[in-house]
Amino acid sequence: DWYQQKGPLEAYQGTVSAESVAEWYETHGTGLFEQNLRAPLGTTVTNAEIGQTLTSDPTRFWHLNNGITMICTSLTAKNDSAKAPQSRPTTLTVAGASIVNGAQTVRAVARAMHDDGEAAANATLSIKVINTHEDREFGVQVSQAANRQNAIEPRDHIALEPVHQAIKANLRAELRKQYVIKRGEPVAAPETGCSLDELALSLACLHPDAEQAARAASSTENLWEQGPKGSHTVLFKREPSPQKVWRSVLTLRAARSAVYELGSGQNSREAATTEHGGFLVTHLLFQHLGATSIDDPDFDWDSEVLEKIPALVPDLVRRLTHEIVTHYGPRPQIRTAFQTTETCRELAKRVLGDLADGVAVPALPAKERKPRRPNTVPLLVDRRVIKDGAPLQYVALNEPERDAMEEWLVQDERRRQATWVNHRTKPVLWAYDEQQYSPSGLVSKMWADAEWDERPVSNQGTARWYQSDGLSLWNLAERIHSEEAEDEGEA
Known part of the structure; x- marks a missing residue:
């Protein structure tokens, strides 16, 4: 399967066997990538997945891989059939060859052939071969162009998840609201809809475990983490109803507005709580005012939740500041406290308990306690x-x-x-x-x-x-x- 590109520049595009590519790598090693922007990166998640596809599902490898781009200084073609050349394979003989896009694929193919050659030998991949006719400058342009793309972020992979397509369809059908999923899409006007980013933050604050608010405070990138304990998996395990989506987003917006209006608070400690504790404040608002009723169509969300937020936020900021200073000393690590799972859980438990019991904010004690440090791996992941x-x-x-x-x-x-x-x-x-x-x-x-x-x-x-x-x-x-x-x- 191949064709010759028509025009002034000699080029071919077609399909090549994984076995052949592995042989090139065995023979020439990293010399294959002389004009590539980078050499094979070794063990990465992406490279491991390429290798796993080659050995577990080789017949689909061509469909799942972008293939490789090769430039060369000279090229000759020998067709197996003179009368109908494109009905049979063709053999290209190239000199000055360099793979300028697909170094990771080539390395993964070579390793897969070494580890499980019987399975990987069934794989094929696409290839583009461009003859530069020893035009060094043009070769550099091809290499740069082949590797120039906007970075794909973890959030971008989320956009294709079926749950978000379902949310988009149902939110539009039931509430006539837009749901903007992909980066680059025009953001909906606030009254007409919301974005994936806004909903993920809302659900993180709504979640009964304050850990999700702590993760968001540490880095919003944590919201796109997948896996059994990943925030995206936890938050979107079940599709939220259109009513839950819209109410949670409205609550996040109201909380942010109230925190902003509060400004610097009454003192430097409260100012630090206002600056760093917005997500935990929103979590407390949800849990105290109506998290369990968010799906209830008869519950008056406007009067029972949204209208109470402006008055309640200053009280929550004072309570959180008091709890931090009380339990973590007169010079507390306020920013770190709102990024630490166990600390947020303890703070939420105490504040919600005091609110339920009608306890007023007591005076600050002089007692000091050293805060518990978070475990190493969650800390490194949360801080990115x-x-x-x-x-x-x-x-x-x-x-x-x-x-x-x-x-x-x-x-x-x-x-x-x-x-x-x-x-x-x-x-x-x-x-x-x-x-x-x-x-x-x-x-x-x-x-x-x-x-x-x-x-x-x-x-x-x-x-x-x-x-x-x-x-x-x-x-x-x-x-x-x-x-x-x-x-x-x-x-």
């Missing part, structure tokens, strides 16, 4: 301080561990290599098997696979996985704690 695909390396902590592991590690260097994935339970993608693990879980597996008989029962995995800058995951978490303590200590 490590990019997906960042390399990690296993480093033994002590002499007995090094003695037990080194011989096993040197047998295959991939065993000590991994990459980071912003996943709150399994953030370490092991280069050896391209599977995801928790830091401690992978260390335990490695110890077992190396048959270290005297291995400890447990381990601190975050202290054994190091970034390229020389910091372990644990070191990075400690640095975040220190920086935030310094910042908040000056408040």
